[in-house]
Amino acid sequence: MTVVAGGASAARPQLIRAINEQVLLDHIRRSGPVSRTELASLTGLSKPTVFAALGTIERAGLVHATGQRTGVPGPAAILYGVRPEAGFVLALDVGHEFLRGAVADLAGTTRSRLSVRTKAANAMGRVQELADLAAKLLTEAGIEASQLTQTVIGSPGVYDPKRDTLTLTGRLSGWDSPAVLPALRERFGSSLMIENDVDAAALAERVHGHGQEVDSFAFVSVGTGIGMGLVLDGKLRHGAHGVAGEISYLPFAEGSGSDVRDARKRGNFDASASAAAVVRAAKRAGVRRASTAEKVFAAAARGDAIAAAVVAEEALMVAKVVCTVITVVDPELIVLGGGIGQAPGFLEAVIDQVRVLAPVLPDIKATELGTDTVVAGCLAAGLDQAWQHLISRISPPT
Incomplete structure (x- = not known):
């Protein structure tokens, strides 16, 4: 973030004050309770500038004094933090x-x-x-x-x-x-x-999950619906028309659970690999009591060979999409989410297929953020x- 100090005579004073206040607020948000001296050191602003800007945002009710730092040489420093209310x-x-x-x-x-x-x-x-x-x-x-x-x-x-x-x-x-x-x-x-x-889920992954330590990753959600959130250079990308990540429309329609009506409404890949498609494929293959994708995966885990074949087909389709993302964007990380993306054993099955299909193998992980992503x-x-x-x-x- 650019810091504008008082020497920037070409800039208007009001704009300078606004930028300085934003800089202070950003550091207080991210660094927790900090003193005025620490803020001057963190921002490169002079102490008088920090004192003036801090006074403005404190009077506005955005920050408040949260206590004092003791145990260090010199007078106890007042610490400032975000005012939650x-x-x-x-x-x-x-x-x-x-x-x-x-x-x-x-x-x-x-x-x-x-x-x-x-x-x-x-x-x-x-x-x-x-x-x-x-x-x-x-x-x-x-x-x-x-x-x-x-x-x-x-x-x-x-x-x-x-x-x-x-x-x-x-x-x-x-x-x-x-x-x-x-x-x-x-x-x-x-x-x-x-x-x-799904873009919101990618933001959550960026702030709270596996995406905290990387600048580029794709959050691929496979469940009731299918979608992707794409973070590049630390920023969520929507594309020129807002459809970046709408991978449900990729022209993949090879699964035995594919449905022509679903393909017209929600895209070929959704029709082939969503939870509903897994259920359709399992029923056509003869899996008993395949009323939900969760039950199909459970049957595969119990050793049902027919259900295991359906799951393997699903893993292959998702791996092909992941391979497509890798070759187009080359992210550092792929995160799988959604009910199917987080299913036990599915991550490993996808990785095994990507290892064969893709020119490189980035980190591929399942989200750990749960249903509130x-x-x-x-x-x-x-x-x-x-x-x-x-x-x-x-x-x-x-």
Whole structure:
């Protein structure tokens, strides 16, 4: 991050102050409680500049004194940290079977977390369920809706600005209706932000998971739906049209579970390798009681040779997609997520196939973040957006 000191005479003073305040806030967020002297050392700003900027953001209620550092030579230094109550973020995950959500304060501490099975028969019913879940989360967190700084909904699909709708929404029937976004805005207000659910999962992996130590990785989610979140040079990439990572549309349609109708609606690879495709392949092959992909994998683990062949076919298809990602992007890391991506033994089966297919073998790992990955990513995105909003209110650049 560029630090602008007082000697930059060509820059406007208000802009300089705003940048300096943002620099301080960023260091306080990431470094925890720090003293004014430490902030001067970390940022390269003069002590008078630090004292002035810190005073502004403290009066704005974004930071506060958290204590004193003792046990070192000299006077005890006052430590400054984020004031958690300065803002709150609501994160919601719209799934095919479950709705999940959480509320976090500005320091990133989760104040409430809930998960409910959806019963909605249509898109408007799902919108109402989200509003009901949000109300419960706010009550549990002990805050009012007016205290929210940012709301982020993780949803399948890609935003189409020309039509102001979501497209490519997978198995969420009616979620691409032109009425959905206005209904969401009506209930959640102007602070609403929509993030693709798999992209949100990739953000969570970047902040909390295997992606913390690398600059480039792909989060490949295989489950009820199929998608990918791509992080390059430390940043989430959406592409020119927002469809970067929509791997469900890769022209792979070779699995025995492939379905022509699914291919038209959700893409060839989704029709061949999603959870529904695994079930179809297992039933066609004669696997008994193959009502879910989880049961097919369980049967394979028990030694059912037919189920094991279905799982091996699934691993090969996913390995081909991983190989495609490797040859196009060459990331340092591939993270598998989703119900199938995290299934016992599946990671090893995919790695064995990639080792044969790909020109190089990057690290390939299964996510360890569990079912709240999308919510965690939405919280991360919401906190970044909330900070930007709050900072702009202190010293808006002109």
